[in-house]
Amino acid sequence: MSLAVRPHPDPGPSAPRGAEATGGSAGPSSSTPGSPGRSPAALRPRTSGQRRRRRRRDALLFGALIAPNLIAIIVFSYYPALYNIGLSFMEWDFVAPSPEFVGLENYLDLFTDPSFGQVLLNTLVFTGVSVVGSIVGGLLLGSLLATKVPLTGFAQTMAFAPHMLPGAAVGILWLFMFDPNYGLSRWLFSLVGASSPDWTTTSDWSLWAITIAYTWQRLGFVTVICYTAILDLPKDLYEAAALDGAHGGKLLRHLTLPLLSPIMFFLSITGIISAAQAFDIISIMTSGGPGVSSSTLSWMVYEEAFQKFDIGTASAAATVLLLILLAITYLQVRVGDRKVNYDS
Amino acid sequence: MSLTLPPLSRRGLLAAMGVGAGAAGLAACGSPLGGGGGAESNIREGFTQADLTLPPEYEGRTPILFWAPFTAEIYEVVTAQFAEFNESQDEIVAIAESVGGYDDLVQKFTASLQARTVPDIVCFPEMQWLQFHTSDALAPLDGYFDDEWNTDVYIPNYVHEGIAGGETFVVPFARSTPLFYFNKTRYLEAGLPEEGPSTWEDLAEFAPELAKIEVEGRPLSAMAFSPDAWHGQADIWGFGGANSNEDFEVTINDEAGLEWLEWQRKFIHDDGFGYLAKDAGTDFQSGVTAGWRGSTAALTGQTVAADGKFEVGVAYMLSKEGEQKQVPTGGSGLSIVRTESQERQDACAELFRFLAGPEQSAAWHIGTGYVPIVQAAAETQAVQDLVAENPNYLVALNQLENARTADYTNWNAGRVTEIGAAQGRVYGDGTSAQEVLDTLAAELQEGLDEDREAYEAVDFQGWK
Numbered sequence: 001m002s003l004a005v006r007p008h009p010d011p012g013p014s015a016p017r018g019a020e021a022t023g024g025s026a027g028p029s030s031s032t033p034g035s036p037g038r039s040p041a042a043l044r045p046r047t048s049g050q051r052r053r054r055r056r057r058d059a060l061l062f063g064a065l066i067a068p069n070l071i072a073i074i075v076f077s078y079y080p081a082l083y084n085i086g087l088s089f090m091e092w093d094f095v096a097p098s099p100e101f102v103g104l105e106n107y108l109d110l111f112t113d114p115s116f117g118q119v120l121l122n123t124l125v126f127t128g129v130s131v132v133g134s135i136v137g138g139l140l141l142g143s144l145l146a147t148k149v150p151l152t153g154f155a156q157t158m159a160f161a162p163h164m165l166p167g168a169a170v171g172i173l174w175l176f177m178f179d180p181n182y183g184l185s186r187w188l189f190s191l192v193g194a195s196s197p198d199w200t201t202t203s204d205w206s207l208w209a210i211t212i213a214y215t216w217q218r219l220g221f222v223t224v225i226c227y228t229a230i231l232d233l234p235k236d237l238y239e240a241a242a243l244d245g246a247h248g249g250k251l252l253r254h255l256t257l258p259l260l261s262p263i264m265f266f267l268s269i270t271g272i273i274s275a276a277q278a279f280d281i282i283s284i285m286t287s288g289g290p291g292v293s294s295s296t297l298s299w300m301v302y303e304e305a306f307q308k309f310d311i312g313t314a315s316a317a318a319t320v321l322l323l324i325l326l327a328i329t330y331l332q333v334r335v336g337d338r339k340v341n342y343d344s
Numbered sequence: 345m346s347l348t349l350p351p352l353s354r355r356g357l358l359a360a361m362g363v364g365a366g367a368a369g370l371a372a373c374g375s376p377l378g379g380g381g382g383a384e385s386n387i388r389e390g391f392t393q394a395d396l397t398l399p400p401e402y403e404g405r406t407p408i409l410f411w412a413p414f415t416a417e418i419y420e421v422v423t424a425q426f427a428e429f430n431e432s433q434d435e436i437v438a439i440a441e442s443v444g445g446y447d448d449l450v451q452k453f454t455a456s457l458q459a460r461t462v463p464d465i466v467c468f469p470e471m472q473w474l475q476f477h478t479s480d481a482l483a484p485l486d487g488y489f490d491d492e493w494n495t496d497v498y499i500p501n502y503v504h505e506g507i508a509g510g511e512t513f514v515v516p517f518a519r520s521t522p523l524f525y526f527n528k529t530r531y532l533e534a535g536l537p538e539e540g541p542s543t544w545e546d547l548a549e550f551a552p553e554l555a556k557i558e559v560e561g562r563p564l565s566a567m568a569f570s571p572d573a574w575h576g577q578a579d580i581w582g583f584g585g586a587n588s589n590e591d592f593e594v595t596i597n598d599e600a601g602l603e604w605l606e607w608q609r610k611f612i613h614d615d616g617f618g619y620l621a622k623d624a625g626t627d628f629q630s631g632v633t634a635g636w637r638g639s640t641a642a643l644t645g646q647t648v649a650a651d652g653k654f655e656v657g658v659a660y661m662l663s664k665e666g667e668q669k670q671v672p673t674g675g676s677g678l679s680i681v682r683t684e685s686q687e688r689q690d691a692c693a694e695l696f697r698f699l700a701g702p703e704q705s706a707a708w709h710i711g712t713g714y715v716p717i718v719q720a721a722a723e724t725q726a727v728q729d730l731v732a733e734n735p736n737y738l739v740a741l742n743q744l745e746n747a748r749t750a751d752y753t754n755w756n757a758g759r760v761t762e763i764g765a766a767q768g769r770v771y772g773d774g775t776s777a778q779e780v781l782d783t784l785a786a787e788l789q790e791g792l793d794e795d796r797e798a799y800e801a802v803d804f805q806g807w808k
Contacts, residue, residue: 094454095475175622181632182560201620201772289571290620290772291765306447308758 081322088315099311106316115292116300116317122207123276123296130215130278131271135264137215138222145223146230156227163220171284174213175200178285203293206286210294214281218274222267229263230256265336272328276321297321386483386689388682394461402430402437406691410440410465413449413676414518417645421711429698436691446472446676457481464688465695467517467676470505471755474802476679477513483680484511488693497700497718501747506677507805514677515696516717518708520640521661521671521747522575523740527634528657530557530564540635540659544582544607547635547662551617554634568621568633569612571768573760574672575637575661577750580604581670582663587751587763587788592796594753594789596763597781603664605770605777613774620771629653637661639674640740643713647734658736660743671743672750675714709737715744749806752799753788762787 088106090099110116145156162170177184178199185196199209233256241255257264277298282288288295288303295303297317305314396409412422419442426438441463443449450472456462457479468476476482489495489512495503498516506514526540534553541547551566558564580587585600595601612618621627624636629649638646643658650656663669678699680692698704705718706726716722722741731738753759766784769775799807 093475094450095479097479179622181562181627182630198619198772200622201768203769203773285622289765290768293773303761304758306451307761309450310758 084315085319087311088319090312090315092311093309094311095309102312106312110313110316110320118292119295119297119300122292122294125207126211126214126278126296127272127275129211130218130275131268133215134218134222134271135267137219138226138267139260141219141223142226142230145227156224159223160220162217163224165217167217167278167280168284170213170217171281174209174216174281175285178209200286201290203290206290206294210282210285213285214275214278217281218271222271225263225267226260229260233259265332269329269332273325276325386682387684387686388480389684391460391462391681391683393683393685393688394456394463396439396441398437398439405435405437406687407437407439408464408688408691408695410438410467411443411449411452411463412440413443413446413467415442415444418518418641418712421708424711425699425704425708428704429695432698433694436694438691438695462681462683464681464683464692466679466681468514468679469674469676470749470806471757471760473514473677473679474508474755474804477508478802481682482513483682483689484513485515485680485693485696486512488690488697493697493700497720499715499717499719499744501744502673502677502717504808505673505749505806509803514679515700517678517699518641518675518712518714519673519677519717520675520714521673521740521743522578522637523640523643523743524659524661525628525636525638525642525646526657526659527628527631527654529654530554530634531657533557538657540657541662542659543665544662545665548611548615548617551611551615555617559631565618565633567618567635568624568627569608569618569767569771570621570624570637571764571771572637573754573763573767574674574750576763576767577672577754578661578670579608582661582667583607584664584667587753588792592752592792592799594785594792596753596788597778597785601781602777605767605781609770609774609777612771620768639713640715641675641713643736643740644711645713647736656736658739660739660746669746670748671746672754673747713737713740715741752792752807755799756791756795759788759791
């Protein structure tokens with residue numbers, strides 16, 4: 001907000017009130033044309049009047065420019081979020097003429113349902129493994145890509161490709177690879193004389209199947225971010241560090257990682273949010289099953305709302321997801337303020 | 345067009361703003377089937393027609409819009425039948441728009457009711473049309489019936505599932521039953537009967553023979569299972585049990601239910617003759633499994649897809665030896681949406697009358713595999729020829745004698761999902777039937793207790 005007024009500082013309390021009123025209300029016609037010997041004091045109302053007009057014009061312009069965005073955010077983000085919170089206190093099936101108020105019943109049901117605990121745990125594992133996995137993998141791949149070797153450009157494109165694929169395509173791709181009858185998995189396991197696990201149809205493996213596929217998809221994006229960040233690292237610091245005898249792990253721990261911390265911070269926040277919202281890969285690969293073994297919060301919201309038509313439970317689960325993400329983001333920002341090094 | 349705010353949104357908004365008590369006061373009874381009473385008139389002021397694209401050659405006719413829950417080949421057949429209808433007269437133009445599947449139609453139709461711009465025709469399974477009926481969205485059809493077109497022209501199994509409170513709101517259209525599909529070529533190769541299995545005991549006997557055939561280095565599976573409550577309903581009936589009884593008591597974990605699911609668990613996990621498939625139909629096509637269960641509506645698609653690779657065989661849904669075979673009805677029927685226009689509603693009835701013609705019903709059956717819902721369709725030359733050429737269609741048709749309305753447990757989308765998930769745990773993880781069904785039964789009973797009053801109030805003919 002302050003950006004809009006910065007070029008035109010407030011005239012402050014020194015501006016005479018009476019003059020302000022005159023200039024403000026009379027407009028341009030108030031100054032008598034050709035009146036001789038105008039004192040600086042007489043000039044002031046006009047100048048401040050112009051300033052105010054300009055300020056008002058700028059404010060209007062600012063308002064006009066920001067309004068479409070603001071309206072879109074209110075209509076498509078804040079209103080649905082608030083409406084969703086409202087629905088979480090209702091019982092409704094989408095079809096009945098109106099929802100019925102049930103207070104906290106949906107939340108009580110949710111927290112007393114043993115499968116909800118399983119869903120929360122699944123979400124934690126899915127999010128944690130995919131965020132850590134993609135950052136570690138992306139950092140490694142990014143470092144590799146940053147070393148100039150033949151075909152680097154090709155390798156970069158290949159690394160980024162998974163990110164450009166739609167989740168549904170990634171899901172189908174991995175569904176084929178994981179297929180114990182004719183997939184790549186069967187061949188890989190047969191190399192060591194074992195048979196492939198039933199990745200998507202047994203509870204032991206289903207969560208790992210979607211986690212692996214999702215991490216693979218996310219890896220491309222993380223790699224490109226890490227790669228560009230590594231290219232931007234200040235070379236002089238590395239030369240100085242090399243002169244001081246730092247190399248290998250020490251260099252990574254004491255120089256590279258601190259320098260990359262803003263990027264890591266960005267990747268972890270966006271990673272957690274997008275993993276917690278992942279849907280398409282789950283839908284294609286396991287539909288949350290068998291049972292609830294690969295159901296995450298975002299899948300559960302969909303299933304409750306659009307398969308079971310239990311809007312209240314879905315909204316309550318969505319509200320829980322929102323609160324968890326808000327809390328995590330808040331914590332990350334708090335920690336980030338202290339730990340992240342923006343001085344590079 | 346004027347912008348009208350639906351009352352639901354205002355109430356919902358108030359509710360969202362925390363005016364909880366007021367919202368509770370405004371709210372209807374909150375039953376699973378909604379809170380509406382009977383519609384006093386088929387006219388509903390303010391409910392206008394949703395946008396449609398009218399081909400220029402049909403300008404000036406009364407346009408009616410069908411949101412079709414069909415895609416691919418099935419939607420193509422709908423489109424062809426509508427084109428035929430449009431050519432058959434010069435007053436009405438019927439437009440079919442594909443909206444995806446039933447779930448998509450529920451979402452889109454619900455939104456359209458709130459926006460008050462609706463299609464003229466929808467096509468829902470029972471568990472969904474009853475919801476819309478109780479929220480007064482559908483118009484009764486009885487006033488349109490005459491000597492030529494009435495419920496008697498349809499196969500009786502499906503007619504009563506369109507009646508509530510003594511009025512008909514749905515005429516049968518895309519109706520189906522589940523079928524057992526098997527790879528006849530593989531059966532013959534293994535020296536097994538070409539009519540396939542009739543009982544679960546047959547399948548258990550055939551399975552080791554099929555397993556002797558290697559497909560891509562692995563024994564051929566006798567059956568790929570899907571976690572599907574529709575199949576489960578046929579299965580538990582075939583073991584002499586039921587999901588619930590007439591007194592709204594859940595019986596899914598009684599002896600017969602346990603025997604059913606434990607039998608299948610053993611077949612999959614102890615004997616290794618079957619498996620839980622991600623997509624059983626695809627596995628069947630690719631030859632990995634020699635059997636799966638699917639809708640009769642998949643018959644044409646499966647036959648075409650297998651052409652040149654292997655011969656598809658179908659059999660009745662399996663039962664335990666000595667038990668009566670029964671299958672749940674499936675699919676959907678046509679309804680008229682209550683709108684402001686009597687003229688358009690009358691036009692919809694004309695379309696329904698047309699689609700109930702024996703030739704049209706026969707073409708629909710042949711093009712899709714859905715049952716020939718009009719009794720006279722089975723007598724048409726086209727259907728006779730088809731049956732002579734491919735007896736599978738006769739099996740599908742004959743199985744209708746075993747078709748009946750599903751148990752109360754299967755009339756709510758949430759409970760259907762829960763039953764399917766329970767099957768998935770047994771098929772996929774090999775969890776014991778007792779453990780899974782005991783948990784499931786408690787969940788189902790809770791739901792039925794909540795819904796009993798509403799179910800009884802709706803006076804649904806299908807349960808009588």
